Amino acid sequence: MTRTILDIHILHTLPPSNVNRDDSGSPKTATYGGVRRARVSSQSWKRAVRLAFADSLDDTQLGERTKRVGEAVAARIADLDPELKDKASALAAEVLKTAGLVKKEAAAKKVAANKSKEPAQSTDVESGYLLFLSHRQQENLAQAAIEAERTGAKLDAKNLQRLADTDHSIDIAMFGRMLADVPDLNVDAAVQVAHALSVHAVDNEFDYYTAVDDRKHDNQETGAGMIGTIEFNSSTLYRYATVDVDRLHDTLGDTAATGQAVKAFLLAFTTSMPSGKRNTFANGTRPDAVMVRLRDTQSVNLVGAFEEPVRERQFGDRSGVVGAAAEKLAEHTAEVEGAYGDPAVAAWVTHVGSRTAALAALGEVLPLPGLVDAVGVAITDRLGTPA
Numbered sequence: 001m002t003r004t005i006l007d008i009h010i011l012h013t014l015p016p017s018n019v020n021r022d023d024s025g026s027p028k029t030a031t032y033g034g035v036r037r038a039r040v041s042s043q044s045w046k047r048a049v050r051l052a053f054a055d056s057l058d059d060t061q062l063g064e065r066t067k068r069v070g071e072a073v074a075a076r077i078a079d080l081d082p083e084l085k086d087k088a089s090a091l092a093a094e095v096l097k098t099a100g101l102v103k104k105e106a107a108a109k110k111v112a113a114n115k116s117k118e119p120a121q122s123t124d125v126e127s128g129y130l131l132f133l134s135h136r137q138q139e140n141l142a143q144a145a146i147e148a149e150r151t152g153a154k155l156d157a158k159n160l161q162r163l164a165d166t167d168h169s170i171d172i173a174m175f176g177r178m179l180a181d182v183p184d185l186n187v188d189a190a191v192q193v194a195h196a197l198s199v200h201a202v203d204n205e206f207d208y209y210t211a212v213d214d215r216k217h218d219n220q221e222t223g224a225g226m227i228g229t230i231e232f233n234s235s236t237l238y239r240y241a242t243v244d245v246d247r248l249h250d251t252l253g254d255t256a257a258t259g260q261a262v263k264a265f266l267l268a269f270t271t272s273m274p275s276g277k278r279n280t281f282a283n284g285t286r287p288d289a290v291m292v293r294l295r296d297t298q299s300v301n302l303v304g305a306f307e308e309p310v311r312e313r314q315f316g317d318r319s320g321v322v323g324a325a326a327e328k329l330a331e332h333t334a335e336v337e338g339a340y341g342d343p344a345v346a347a348w349v350t351h352v353g354s355r356t357a358a359l360a361a362l363g364e365v366l367p368l369p370g371l372v373d374a375v376g377v378a379i380t381d382r383l384g385t386p387a
Contacts, residue, residue, distance in 0.1 A: 004245035004382045005295040006262060006375070007344075008269060009302055009333075010287045011199070011325055011356065013236040016207075017283035019274040020044040026231045027204055030197060033307040038198035038235035044274040045239070046193050050171050052268035057260075063134040063169035070096060070125025072133075076142035084149060093125045095145040099160035100182045102127045132177040134169030161185060170261040173251040174243075190248035191241060191265065192299070198235035199306040199325045206231055230280060236288070236321050238306055238329070241269055242299035245379055259380040263372050266292065270350075270368060288322050289356040291329070291363060292375055293344035294382075300342075305332030323355040330358040346378055 018027045020040045030039040053062055064072060073092035078085040096102045102125060133141075140163035148155050165185050176189030206229045213225030243265060249258040270290050278284065293300075305328045310321045337343045347363030348371045366374060 002296050003298070004379065005297070005299050006243040006245055006266075006379070007293045007295060007299055007301075008239075008241045008243075008266065009291040009293070009329065010239040010270065011236060011289045011322065011329065012196070012239055012287040013285060013322060014038075014234060014283050015281070015285065016205075016232045016234050017281045018230065018232045018277040019283065020276050027233050029202065029204070029233075030195065032197055032303075033309055035201035035309050036203070037200075037309075038202040038233050038237065040196040040237065040239075040274060042193040042195050044276070045196065045269070045272070046175060046191075048272040048274045049193075049265065049268045050175070052272040053171060053264055056264045056267060057170060059135055061170050061257075061260075063132055063172045064138070065130045065132040067126040067128075067130055069101065069127050069131045069133065069138075072138050073142050073145070076139050077145055080139075080142055081146050084146060087149070089125065091145040091149055092142070095141050095148075095155060095160060096125065096127075098155040098157050099141065099164060100157065101131060101164065101179070103181075129180070131179070132172055132175075133164065134167055134172055136167035136169070137164050140164070140167065168251055170252070170257070170264065173248055174261065174265060187251060188247060190244045190251065192244075193269075194240040194301055194303065196237040196239040197303060197306070199238050199310045199328075200236065200312075200321050201309050202233050202235055204231050204233045230277070232277075232281065236310075236325055238303055238325070239269075239287075240301050240303065241265075242301075244299075245383070249383055255380055255383045258383060259376045262379050263376040266372050266375055267368070286352070287350075288353075289326055289329075289351040289359050290349065290368065290371065291333075291359055292348045292371065293333075293363070294346040294375075294378055295342070296345050297342055300336060302329060302332055302336065304336070305329045320355070323358075326351070326356040327358045330362055333362055348374055 020028050022028050028039045028041060029036050066072060070089065070092045073096060074088040077088040077091055084091065141160065144160060144163060161182065168187060172187055174191040177187040179185045208229050210224035211226040243262060245258065245262060248261060252258050252261060270287060273284055310324045310328060312319055312321055349359050349363040349365050350368045350371050351357065351359050
């Protein structure tokens, strides 16, 4: 069966920064090709993508991942039926407990409070883990709670689970959902994101800083009001993500929604940035190059282009690593696809300046908005519905 796989390859240079820290506050790293590399975790960049979705998608197309799911459903109950505001938390607890989305003991206080007609605080009911529900699923559960309260009907677990398993948001369809307590509600992720790695060796550095007390006017009192250090590094990253368009379409159930989701992800993944220490370093750069390849067999991560680390060298009349990285990525792409007889069905490239021009031969060169639109057209055409 012919598949539709979208691979996204990005070269992205960061100045001094610490966008993703480990437990000691140091920039994350990994050893690859025998040398230490800068690393940004996939989880960190997926979080940045989810936040960026708000710029291009409507609230009804998105979800919320939280332990405070009782608070979220209670707020929707209160919005939909203000007369139930005082009972909203207890009603939310009951509907979530019946659906199996929170532990029974976690909801017991809410149920008791409802029976005694005492007001309850919505923050008391939490799931034991981050629970990913779409905003429409939250509203569906809230509506069911209101209807049961108004009619006296008994809540039905299977129906509530059905409400939590329909109307999936784009971010749930893309990044998946795992519910250990209710495995029937699991959603397979359609997107995989690799840890971003620098294409070259990296050594972390330290910034020693001081802060001056603004109210210290006595010239005889010397010294800083505060001193400290911040660890950072600089890097040119290879970033990679892949979208299983068929799986995404199966979850969303609609060609137009799938095309919109792919375009939103492509834009968000390309332009987003994890937020760690951004006030300190102002490291908000755009990628040097974006290469998107549409495949009909399987996804192909091209990080092997950089197993041998790129070393700074002359590139024309300039020095640096971006030009060499672009050449290595272009060469490796052609070699891999040639060796396995598995060329891309279609490809597009957005690149900045002459340093990354080596990638231009690997696809249709377009500015990013045009690339996103072209990918959207190709996706909807392959799914069988005109764009």
